[in-house]
Amino acid sequence: MMYNTSSNRVAIVGAVLLCVALLACAQPGPTPQAIGPFLVPYPQHLQQGEVTLPVDPKQFTIATTSSSQILKINIQRYQKLFFSAGPAQQHTSAVAALTLNINVASDNEDLFLGVDESYSIVANSHELTITANTVYGAVRALETFSQLITFARPANTYSIQYTPITIKDYPRFQWRGMLVDSGRHYLPVDFILHILDTLAYAKFNVLHWHIVDAQSFPVQSSTYPDLTNGAYNPIAIYTHDQIQQVIAYGKTYGIRVVPEFDIPGHSASWGVGYPQLLASCPSYASNTNNLLLNIADQYTYTFIKNLFTEITPLFPDNYFHTGGDEVILDCWSEDPSIVAWMTQNNYSLVEAEQYFETQMSNILASLNRTKIVWNDPYINGVQLDQNTVIQVWDVSNVTQQIINNGFKAIVANAYYLDKQVPSPFNKIHYEWQDTWQDFYSYDPMYGITENGDNILGAEACMWGDQLNQVQFDVQVWPRSLAIAERFWSNEAIVNIDDALVRIEAQSCSIAKRGVNSGPLFPDFCFLPADVPSGQHPILRLTPEQVASILRK
Ligand SMILES: *[C@@H]1O[C@H](CO)[C@@H](O)[C@H](O)[C@H]1NC(C)=O
């Protein structure tokens, strides 16, 4: 079988010896341990046996009495994904036909924070069953079930090992997000759909779409068509239809899409088409990240209200992120019209920021949306509306203060995929991919001693300054499998050696599905020639050409 532990051990010992011989030692990683089934994220409750149940893809069906369209789409999807590891050979002995029965208590497809994602699975020789309260629980279960089906080489047969299996599972946190930044580099819509696939494989349930930033404004607007003058290119934009495609595709996986329009900082791109929106602060203009909206001009608020009135129906989720980070307040002090407005209202810079945040809360409340901001305004001393959700990039004692003050929080500080030393624990790893252990070792509740119920969950953040679709997968996976487990699984699941083998197995599985997710230790992952699917050879030599060229 593919994830043979003894050969892994041999390979690792070999690698360590080689490293000693070369006197250029990578620190040896954790030691892979034999366990199974190799599930990521690890379920809350798992009972397993020792019986291997052979599976013949030609005699395997998925059945349900549910009429949910979303469940039907997922049955189609997973009927393929269950057997995506390679073309199956016949088992040497006769194999029984199998049916996986999916029972969902409700066909309601409403998707919202806290939707029931729990499920159970029973798998033994006379029963394969998924049971869930909602279609989204069933979707999570299908992913888990796909991980129970393993492909054995060299026989090339499918089976379910470790039966009888009973799984009862549910997420630890309701909010398990990933920030994707299409403001710094435009990501094609097809690639965002691909990201949604990959997030679902790891049971993430929020795409935090940091859709615009100082560098580009790629969102089409009918109210303010010149906003896309701030896009990198007229083709580097998201039309309303494309945005709806993303939302609908995410919904098929139970992934909510939460947009972020980052203001009043990071808004230089808004000013390309509508210069009146920006404050004038010449000494900050050399760094576009530092330019701010003109908060003194009522035009700004009318503009934002009209734009959000157009945009919010596209994003049905109840939550809407308005950024609020890295506001270089002194920029406003350079603009005479803003200084005059502050004097007239007797506002300090922080009170000016507070005025802006209050207007944003009012606008979003009128559109029935809950505002999310980064923790910066809170740290500046802005009195935020009590309904505001605060996303924390700062240290954990800031999270503690925020939740003690009754705010709901989303923890992001330790999960920055763009950083080389991602966690405050400051572990230095020789091998770059080994930073998965830092993410894995940082609990979202780290440093939290009270009011933990106010933590909605956590987010991995993949900032896009140095990233586009070329290396997105490679930077995000397999490390985000570790993050996904931290967000979903029981807090007691912390063993690095155990996680390593499971993450390695799942990294190989998603690679077979077309994700550029590589290995964490020396082993063999059989990738069919047409995977990853994005790679299409331009030219191959025929045997005759090879012979003819080599003859010369
Ligand atoms: C406002 O949003 C909530 C939560 O999404 C929803 O239940 C409610 O029906 C909405 N109200 C209106 C007036 O749209």
Ligand SMILES: *[C@@H]1O[C@H](CO)[C@@H](O)[C@H](O)[C@H]1NC(C)=O
């Ligand atoms: C202006 O604000 C300061 C500080 O909040 C306060 O002490 C002062 O009384 C205010 N002045 C007026 C005219 O409101």
Ligand SMILES: *[C@@H]1O[C@H](CO)[C@@H](O)[C@H](O)[C@H]1NC(C)=O
């Ligand atoms: C939070 O912790 C940091 C060190 O990690 C410390 O410098 C800072 O003063 C602390 N802040 C508060 C408000 O406790």
